[in-house]
Amino acid sequence: MASITHPGHGDGHHGAHDEHHGPGGVFHQYIDLEQQNDSYIVGMWTFLVTEVMFFGALFLIYGLYRYAYSQDWFLAHEHLDYVMGGVNTFNLLVSSLFMALAVRAAQLKDRKVVLRLLGGVMVCAAIFMVIKYFEYTGKFHENLYPGPTFTKNAEILHGANLNKAQMFFGLYFAMTGLHGVHVVVGMLIIGKLMHMWWKKNPMVTEDYIPTELVGLYWHFVDLVWIFLYPLFYLMPRPDALAAHASGGGGH
Amino acid sequence: MSTTVTTPIGGLDGSPKVEQNYLTNGHTLKSWLLTTDHKRIAILYLISITFFFGLGGAFAGLIRYELIAPAGNVLESETYNKVFSAHGIIMVFLFLVAVIPATLGNFLLPMMIGARDLAFPRLNLLSWYLFNAGGALVLAALVNGGVDTGWTFYTPYSSLYSNTNVSLAITGIFLAGFASITTGMNFIVTVHKMRAPGMTWFRLPLFVWANYATAVVMILGTPVVAITLLCVVFERTFKLPIFSPELGGDPVLFQHLFWFYSHPAVYIMILPAFGVISELITNFSRKRVFGYHFIAFSSLAIAFLGFLVWGHHMFVSSQSMYQSIVFSLITYLLAVPSAIKIFNWTATMYKGNIRLDAPMIYAIAFMGLFTVGGVTGLHLATVSTDIHLTATYFIVAHFHYVMVGGTITAFLGGLHFWWPKMTGRLYNESVAKWNAVLVFVGFNLTFFPQFVMGFMGMPRRYHYYYFAPEFQPYHLMSSAGATALGLGFAVPIFYLVKSLFTGEKAGANPWGAHGLEWETQSPPITVNFETVPIVTDEVYDFDPVGEHEELMAKLAGAKS
Numbered sequence: 005m006a007s008i009t010h011p012g013h014g015d016g017h018h019g020a021h022d023e024h025h026g027p028g029g030v031f032h033q034y035i036d037l038e039q040q041n042d043s044y045i046v047g048m049w050t051f052l053v054t055e056v057m058f059f060g061a062l063f064l065i066y067g068l069y070r071y072a073y074s075q076d077w078f079l080a081h082e083h084l085d086y087v088m089g090g091v092n093t094f095n096l097l098v099s100s101l102f103m104a105l106a107v108r109a110a111q112l113k114d115r116k117v118v119l120r121l122l123g124g125v126m127v128c129a130a131i132f133m134v135i136k137y138f139e140y141t142g143k144f145h146e147n148l149y150p151g152p153t154f155t156k157n158a159e160i161l162h163g164a165n166l167n168k169a170q171m172f173f174g175l176y177f178a179m180t181g182l183h184g185v186h187v188v189v190g191m192l193i194i195g196k197l198m199h200m201w202w203k204k205n206p207m208v209t210e211d212y213i214p215t216e217l218v219g220l221y222w223h224f225v226d227l228v229w230i231f232l233y234p235l236f237y238l239m240p241r242p243d244a245l246a247a248h249a250s251g252g253g254g255h
Numbered sequence: 256m257s258t259t260v261t262t263p264i265g266g267l268d269g270s271p272k273v274e275q276n277y278l279t280n281g282h283t284l285k286s287w288l289l290t291t292d293h294k295r296i297a298i299l300y301l302i303s304i305t306f307f308f309g310l311g312g313a314f315a316g317l318i319r320y321e322l323i324a325p326a327g328n329v330l331e332s333e334t335y336n337k338v339f340s341a342h343g344i345i346m347v348f349l350f351l352v353a354v355i356p357a358t359l360g361n362f363l364l365p366m367m368i369g370a371r372d373l374a375f376p377r378l379n380l381l382s383w384y385l386f387n388a389g390g391a392l393v394l395a396a397l398v399n400g401g402v403d404t405g406w407t408f409y410t411p412y413s414s415l416y417s418n419t420n421v422s423l424a425i426t427g428i429f430l431a432g433f434a435s436i437t438t439g440m441n442f443i444v445t446v447h448k449m450r451a452p453g454m455t456w457f458r459l460p461l462f463v464w465a466n467y468a469t470a471v472v473m474i475l476g477t478p479v480v481a482i483t484l485l486c487v488v489f490e491r492t493f494k495l496p497i498f499s500p501e502l503g504g505d506p507v508l509f510q511h512l513f514w515f516y517s518h519p520a521v522y523i524m525i526l527p528a529f530g531v532i533s534e535l536i537t538n539f540s541r542k543r544v545f546g547y548h549f550i551a552f553s554s555l556a557i558a559f560l561g562f563l564v565w566g567h568h569m570f571v572s573s574q575s576m577y578q579s580i581v582f583s584l585i586t587y588l589l590a591v592p593s594a595i596k597i598f599n600w601t602a603t604m605y606k607g608n609i610r611l612d613a614p615m616i617y618a619i620a621f622m623g624l625f626t627v628g629g630v631t632g633l634h635l636a637t638v639s640t641d642i643h644l645t646a647t648y649f650i651v652a653h654f655h656y657v658m659v660g661g662t663i664t665a666f667l668g669g670l671h672f673w674w675p676k677m678t679g680r681l682y683n684e685s686v687a688k689w690n691a692v693l694v695f696v697g698f699n700l701t702f703f704p705q706f707v708m709g710f711m712g713m714p715r716r717y718h719y720y721y722f723a724p725e726f727q728p729y730h731l732m733s734s735a736g737a738t739a740l741g742l743g744f745a746v747p748i749f750y751l752v753k754s755l756f757t758g759e760k761a762g763a764n765p766w767g768a769h770g771l772e773w774e775t776q777s778p779p780i781t782v783n784f785e786t787v788p789i790v791t792d793e794v795y796d797f798d799p800v801g802e803h804e805e806l807m808a809k810l811a812g813a814k815s
Contacts, residue, residue, distance in 0.1 A: 033372035043374040043448040050440045050474060058478035061512055151494035167502040174495040
């Protein structure tokens, strides 16, 4: 261990700002690129843990209320368009594939392919937001956002208790909204990453770790949606309702 | 600590390089406000935190002044609600959560492990800005008329009924929470990846272990309270029904989620204090710490168990009785690792060569006060006694023994201990010693009577007690003690600031303490170490026999 070198030594004054790094983009606090990359990776996973806890509280709230109000929530959920949600799910899965391939291309230092694939991710993310926009405005037109103006028309909610349906849509907007914010933030980060690749910044072109970390974030955003989609759009028919349906022979 | 040093950082070209210390490396305001140096950020945090502590203390003073007379002295009921809410919000979210990790932790953690900085210096700076932005919003909420929900923001009052600045205050707390999360992330990555060569996990100073455990709680707990409080804001502004009972929501669910963070949060406050005390006891007993592994792992055990006991805040909510029993039993379990620490410190002092300098007085005060706070915690962890004591001054006294008697005492001890390292100056030791005694006495005078009157039934959060004037003597004692305590907190500001200008130069290691931070100059240079330290032995390798012989030889030399 006696031969530790310090790539970032050259400038001497680190105090005022540390934008300047030594050769290979190593910041002054790190001994070498390996330590820097290890720190980035642990840091990113730590951040994702905080994100899991962040969403986790909402998933817990969802779970408790769905358990308590399963029938009304089932009836309310039938008003969500599972085709739109499904298209968006497929769309995000494709974007994750693009992202994984982009990381692979970054490892191979194939700049053009990276830029093309990241562009693909951006397009998918934009399509996601557009579809989400149409879904949200549709709900707004039907007065399905929570509050005193929430619809009094139980028919469009298939006879669900309006209070419970309001809670369903409240959590729907809270959780998909928070997810949407993460998609937008993801687009900003990917945009910045593309800019760095575009400008041939050695921090990304010489080293695939930054690209991989952005990828990790994007996969996380994707994964949240993978849970949100079945939870909100694809509820199984509760037993009591199923018995009623088969007994009545109606629907 | 035994270290060998090899590669020089600077001057590979052979030229002698004059390194400035971190305080003199840049004098402009910009060099402070845009610094990424963990030591400067620690100083910035120290300034912010002192400000908020003073403010929170002023509100405490108002509370104590109001309660001198049974009918209340000055405040209306509504104002009083806002005053104790402000006291709680500021002290919990803008002082206690950040105080030791963000100041001493920020300053010392990289130095103790032989690193040049935290892993993410810019994130660290962001943390300070988030903290201040959050503090500014809370201040705005107070200036704009205050908040009357208490620091706990219980629903449905906070979400549906309160007409005060709840949303503004919560947004501030949300931002301050992210300051805490970023600090936690930084600490975890730094401890995992930035240790100097040879600094193995079991050579880490116990202060580092404690801050690591704290960081784990920070990143697991804070996001949950952040989203929970955000739900309250959404409920207020967008009528998003999450906790509102009239639509079928469960207001008690808020309490569950809130305490899922806010109980572990008391470990965010006390674990770093444990770390400070471990260092103080060892260094001022001149002895290897007793049971290093037990102290290190008890920190992790507290961090883990801390997440399983939140229900003991809710024995009188609608929570199931069986749930309460389980929470009660796990809470008993949690007393074990805390007790392990106290016993280990006591064993460390046993036959040690104890020096009663000011930091050590604070450390010993801590052990007494924290033990009282911890043992009374068991009364509150027991369902039957808790139901009697809920919402009385007994609880107020209990958590002030733990938070003030614990965290603040440890902070003051640590601040005195590392002050020469941070500033390069020695403070006036005899004044500091007497002040430490004053804090101890003032503290007990303030809060011990609260145990008694709480046990007898004085409810908390009342701004008068004309229905029970027999409590007045206790309130008088408490208010007198608060005055002494306030003095004890104010005096250090004067002699510590004075030491900056007239204090004796400290030298690298004025205490003869052990640890990598003492092996660099005081104040340290910006990159902490001239050379990358290589660690070859544990940190607490005190040699009492050798020290004794050295002293004897010195005395013999003086005689002849």
